[in-house]
Amino acid sequence: MRVVQQLRQWAESLLVPAQSVCLLCKRPSRQLVNRRISICMACADELPRIRKVVCTTCGRAADCHDCARREQTYFLESRSSVSYTAEMKELLARYKYRGDERLQQVLAWMMITATPTFTQLPMQRKIPQIDVITYVPISQKRLLERGFNQAEQLAAGLGLHWKKPVVPLLMRARHTEKQSHKSRHERLADMQELFQLDQAAVIPSAYTLGRPPRILIIDDVYTTGSTMNECAKIISQQLHADVYGFTWAR
16 A cells, blocks of 8 residues: 555656745745746746836936936936845845855846836837847956856846847956945946956947947946946947946846
8 A cells, every 4th residue: 555655646746846946935836937947926926126117218216316417328228127125135145145146047037027118218119129238347356256247147148038149348447345335426436437448349330230339238236327327438439339228126
């Protein structure tokens, strides 16, 4: 009888999907988003998606003082997939600082599935056709500490999904401390001449395309937009490109 019972349990295990642990709530679940993204459907439904856009420049869901007082904005639009809540901040910390690189696919998936609301303008026009994806570089010191650039990994995931080339267009001229603990004035001062164009980078020319190349800059978090704007300044001025931004959170 025991053998028969064991055989029955084995047969039933083949019919019932195996449980996997959700990377967000850390509970076993048989209902994941898909085989590659280990998030349960309950957590996926509760993600703090950004669904409303008030500032059509940076995608903020409220009036934006940062864009209003900026002397010049060099990116045409920037959007983000989720709000940077306490839960999302903890998720990013697990990925960036605690080495849980399984979350790279999860964060990239959040960005990929946010693209229907990437551009919400009064005329409801479609997402612009991007030619090249690039990312915000980190310093050599930060790269040695962390072992990877989170923006580069997110860009790689998006490039693979969208079948677009990912090109490292920028280099960081010097190391700076974390921007999240600094005032707006300190951030702006830090950004001065912080990035340089990688002269070895090659992108399609305006002559080949018949229009300015469209470049999408990827980063993990959009705060005031000072980092995104400085990167866009270098690219738009030196490559004569139309620049867009896309971040995981804001």
